[in-house]
Amino acid sequence: MSTPSGEQRNIVIIGGGIIGSSKRGVAQGASGKAGGLVAKWAYPAELVNVTFPEHVRLAEKYDGANKWGWRYVNCGSWEGRGEVPRPRPRGRKQSLIAELGPDWETRKRIQKGLPGDLDWVKEELTDSYSAMAPEGQTAQIQPYLFTTTLLKFAKEKGVQVVGGRATSLNIDNSSKSITGVTYTDNETGATETLPATQVILAAGVWSPKLLPSLPISGTRAHSIILHFDPPRVFSPHVLFTEITMPIIPQLSSPSSPYTPPNNTVRVASPEIYARPTNEVYCCGPGDNPPVPETVDEVEVDHQATENVRQQVASISNELREGRVVRRQACFLPVVSKGGGPIVGSADHVAKGLIIATGHTCWGICNAPGTAKALAELIMEGEIKCADLSKLAPSKFI
Ligand SMILES: Cc1cc2nc3c(=O)[nH]c(=O)nc-3n(C[C@H](O)[C@H](O)[C@H](O)COP(=O)(O)OP(=O)(O)OC[C@H]3O[C@@H](n4cnc5c(N)ncnc54)[C@H](O)[C@@H]3O)c2cc1C
Structure with missing residues (x-):
């Protein structure tokens, strides 16, 4: 040229x-x-x-x-507690809606300081939420x-x-x-x-x-992608979380669907990105193994991705129902x-x-x-x- x-x-x-x-x-x-x-x-x-x-x-x-999935999103920092998944009482939500009106959950979220449409994390596990920027300042792409x-x-x-x-x-x-x-x-x-x-x-x-x-050095980070059957729409939020994780040893038996994270971290900080296409992306903290010769040799530590899954599942019934379609790791370039x-x-x-x-x-x-x-x-x-x-x-x- x-x-x-x-x-x-x-x-x-x-x-x-x-x-x-x-x-x-x-x-x-x-x-x-x-x-x-x-x-x-x-x-x-x-x-x-x-x-x-x-x-x-x-x-x-x-x-x-x-x-490429361009859209504006809300982005906030969320702090709260994780819980051990347990069966949802059937019919309870319907009876509350009948008793308190169709928007009672939205009102509860707003009272708690959450955005009204952030309906995929548990309001009762939330300690605090703060928006990281005013509307129109944050977008996302795939x-x-x-x-x-x-x-x-x-x-x-x-x-x-x-x-x-x-x-x-x-x-x-x-x-x-x-x-x-x-x-x-x-x-x-x-x-x-x-x-x-x-x-x-x-x-x-x-x-x-x-x-x-x-x-230039490299920091590795793990992430997972969740899909949902049947497909569902997640309101457009990205959350930087701080979750105090539950540790309940008796639930770590093989018959339990929940295995407490295989590490001693009590406070976890996964990031959660709702995407427009029936997809939620979640990533965990960085670590520093040596950078391999090529991109094809980047190792994925299954447990690190499983920790991320359990962490996000501990604050959301909706995310708990997600199917992990990808477990991955990559290096971000740091000066x-x-x-x-x-x-x-x-x-x-x-x-x-x-x-x-x-x-x-x-x-x-x-x-x-x-x-x-x-x-x-x-x-x-x-x-x-x-x-x-x-x-x-x-x-x-
Ligand atoms: C978990 C995670 C979440 C992130 N989230 C965000 C986010 O939300 N927003 C944001 O802005 N950024 C985010 N980042 C950062 C972002 O991903 C990186 O800054 C960006 O992708 C770096 O791009 P790059 O092209 O420099 O490197 P890479 O994407 O690593 O690309 C480098 C390419 O060079 C190729 N290559 C290497 N050696 C050779 C060679 N000798 N010959 C030919 N090709 C070679 C590799 O194969 C690779 O394809 C995130 C990073 C991570 C790890």
Whole structure:
């Protein structure tokens, strides 16, 4: 492609996550396994100010509501107690409705400080709820659908997807310029080279394998996806919870449907994301095993996913009835020096090298803003949409 001033650009992007786009299993890393919150109150502010309107624009232009589940949500912090599941007394709710009127439950929730339509966590287990932002400041997407749909659009515009694992950045030592990328082809196993005038390194936690001076480390997090038979609609809420878990040893027998979490954590903090398509996504805390060589080797600890299931089931009859259709884990890229993400030109390392990684827990939110900034950098020579100098690679490497 050529810039408005007629210069030829041959751009290679390393990374098939939301930040980059090439192919070694698109969205198989954090970008396919994240919650999908998009918030005006995310950070860093200078990037969020660009990214939120970009999300809105993309959703409006390309029917994001139907293609990747874009919608505004309420987001709140919920504190309360978990309970051991027990059979629901049949007919009790109907008789209460008859006695107290059809909206008695809504009134009870509102009295407790809960949103009136948050009807899928138990009001009686709630100690406190506080909204994290006013309405209209938080939205959500389904990250896997967003990433794969945008890649499809990019391919329609001429982007070529290469299935392979980049093994080195090629730099001409005399001019200190990037010349291309060497990779191993997924299908043939052959070593190939792609020539490039610009290389965008967007390989998430794997970015330092190609540029060891990058201060990026990885935090692993587990998540589950629940589906419901028959399908049901969950009101649009994302909850950051703090649940004091019940520990009742006599119920841990094999005949019991409930096994107390196999750890000593009494207070658990799963995040719960109701999605529009008969789906609820829930994720647990992070841990720090070593980052494996490739995305395919990320290990899923079954017990960690089971803990998340039991935790969310302990505060909601509705979630308890969910069928776990996916148990997964992924690494989110963290800037080990603090701050970040790292976005911009790394000309001081090699002319033509661009970095886009370290988006921590806001990569889904900040991806379109990052893309806009980098498109300006490559096509117009500088980032114009915001002052992202704080995120410049020279500040980190
Ligand atoms: C549990 C959890 C929940 C989250 N929830 C949210 C949320 O609600 N909102 C939000 O904004 N963010 C959220 N995040 C953060 C978000 O998922 C990440 O910041 C984002 O996905 C990072 O994207 P990435 O493209 O940098 O990395 P990744 O998605 O990990 O993608 C990197 C890609 O590079 C590829 N790759 C690696 N090495 C090579 C190589 N040598 N050659 C070629 N390709 C390579 C990998 O295979 C992978 O596909 C969450 C993260 C987790 C873990």
